[in-house]
Amino acid sequence: MTLNEEVFKFKVEVILKKGVLDPQGEAIKQSININNLGNILDVKQGKLFELTASSKNREQAIKEVERICADLLTNSVIEEFKYYEVSE
């Protein structure tokens, strides 16, 4: 981080696209139902990333986060993402 840079924190959620089989989500759903923990119709398992960026401004940080999401954190064939800025 240089003097004229600020720190921005983001959370990124990655989830499988509709139509992609999610055997982990299915196994979790079965466990919920077998153990009578609730009446859950569907479970999808995804990933959560916390990114701490050092950028000259928010716009630049968002641009970088978007590129990281599209380029590395997700595979667009099977996954989609959303990100949001967090204070802590």
Next chain:
Amino acid sequence: MIWHKETTLPKVDLVVLPGGFSYGDYLRCGAIAAKSPIMKAVKNFYQIGGFIIGICNGFQILTETKILPGALIPNTNQKFICKDQDLIVANNKTFFTSNFEHNKTISIPIAHHDGQYFLNGPEIDELEQNEGIVLKYRDNPNGSIKDIAGVCSKNKRVIGMMPHPERAVDKELGSISGLRMFESVISNF
């Protein structure tokens, strides 16, 4: 053998991305390896019409670099499957399968947890129409769409497959179907 941190390829006829594990399979299988320095050179090699084979994790790396279409996701049964597997040669007009008859059944071992081939929408139709499906599973072990075990690029010069042909090169190993594949490569050069 070329180290992943290298940035250039020497003069080669064929690039083979072998199986195994890369970067602990973190994030997605092959995702981080796809960003290795050497992969820029492999992409360039593909763009100039070079021949490439990706086996297992190598196949996953080729899909993650978008050199080959689709993605490999966990097997539907969530288990690592390691066994001899019957395959059908769906396209024998590639440099890797030309020694086989069309629709011939061959046996090659598989050993993977994330071998379920996935592609949908118009792209899967396009792959089929372009004769991009090279190998299919008999008794699909992992849930792959259309029983796909191996695919090739549009120019037919890049092949990716989950089964391990290098493990089927001697009668003592139970099959020589893999040897036939490597012999196909030699007879095409």
